[in-house]
C-alpha cells in the first residue's frame with residue numbers, strides 16, 4: 001500500500017506467518033515425541049526440552065515438543081540442546097562465554113537428535129567443546145562452545161540499552177491475537193488461524209515493543225525490539241542452564257528482522273545457516289530481557305541478523321549473530337485470507 005501500511009487481511013496473515021513460523025505446534029500432536037506440558041510452574045524448557053537423556057559418555061539424546069510449520073526443527077532448540085551437552089562435560093566453575101554453530105541439514109521432527117561431544121581442549125582458563133548433533137547418521141548441526149573460569153578485569157564497557165516501554169506496559173502476543181479476534185470483520189479462516197495460535201503452548205513469553213512493526217504491518221528499518229523470557233520458573237543459581245535457555249530464545253524472530261524493510265515480499269523459504277553467541281554477564285532467562293535485533297546487510301538470498309539480549313537493569317547479557325538464507329516471493333496485490 002502507498003502509505004507503507006498493509007491491509008487488514010495482510011496484517012493478520014503476517015501475524016500468523018510470523019508467530020507460526022517460530023512457534024507453532026505440530027499439526028498432528030500424536031507425532032510429538034515429547035511428554036505433555038507439565039502442570040507445575042517449572043519451565044518446560046528445563047524439565048523437558050533441555051533435559052537431555054545420557055546414552056553413554058559424552059553422548060546424549062534430546063527430544064522436541066513442537067516444531068515450526070516449516071516441519072524442520074527450531075534452530076534455537078538444537079543450539080540450546082547442543083550447549084547443554086557441551087556443558088555436561090565441563091566443571092561447575094566454568095561458564096559458557098561463546099558458541100559458534102552451522103546448521104548443515106534440516107532437523108527431522110519425527111526422530112530424536114543425538115548429541116556427540118568431543119572434549120577438544122581443557123586449558124587453565126578456557127575449555128573448548130565440539131558438539132555434533134546427529135539424525136539418521138548424519139550431522140544436522142556442528143557447534144563449538146567455549147567455557148571460561150570467571151576472571152575479573154578493569155576493562156569493562158558496553159553500549160547503553162535502548163530506552164523502551166517496560167514489559168508491564170506492553171501486551172503479550174496472546175493479548176495481541178485476542179485484539180485481532182475481537183475485530184468484527186475477520187474472515188472465518190483468519191479466526192481459525194488465530195485460535196490455533198492461541199491454543200499453542202509456546203515455551204517463550206514475548207512482548208513486542210511495537211507490535212505493528214514486529215509483525216511487519218508497517219514497513220521500516222531492519223530493526224525490532226521485544227521483551228522475552230522463558231515461560232515458567234527456572235530459578236537462580238545455574239548460570240549454565242540460563243545460557244542454554246538464552247541460546248534457545250536467541251533464535252526466536254531474529255532472522256525475520258531481515259524482512260522488515262520489504263513489506264511487498266513474503267518468505268518462501270527461510271532457514272538459519274549459522275549462529276554465533278557470546279555471553280557477557282550473569283542473567284536469569286526466566287526474567288524479562290529485552291531482545292534488540294537488527295540486520296546490517298542482505299544480499300545473494302542471504303541476510304545477516306544481529307541480536308543483543310539486555311537485562312532489564314540495562315546490563316548487556318548476551319550478543320549473537322546469525323546468517324540465514326531467505327528466498328522470497330512478491331505478496332499478491334489485495335491478498336485476502
Ligand SMILES: CCC(=O)SCCNC(=O)CCNC(=O)[C@H](O)C(C)(C)COP(=O)(O)OP(=O)(O)OC[C@H]1O[C@@H](n2cnc3c(N)ncnc32)[C@H](O)[C@@H]1OP(=O)(O)O
Nearest residue numbers: 072073074075076103104105106107251255271272273325
Ligand atoms: C528460526 C530459523 C530457524 O530456526 S531455521 C532452523 C535451523 N536451520 C536449518 O534447519 C537449516 C539447515 N540447513 C539446511 O537445510 C541446508 O543447509 C540448506 C540451508 C537448505 C542448504 O541449502 P542447499 O545447499 O541449497 O541445500 P539443498 O540443495 O538440499 O536445497 C534445499 C532446498 O532449497 C532448494 N534450492 C536450493 N538452491 C536453490 C536456488 N538457488 N533457488 C531456489 N531453490 C533452491 C532446493 O531445491 C531444495 O528444495 P526442496 O527441499 O527440494 O523443496
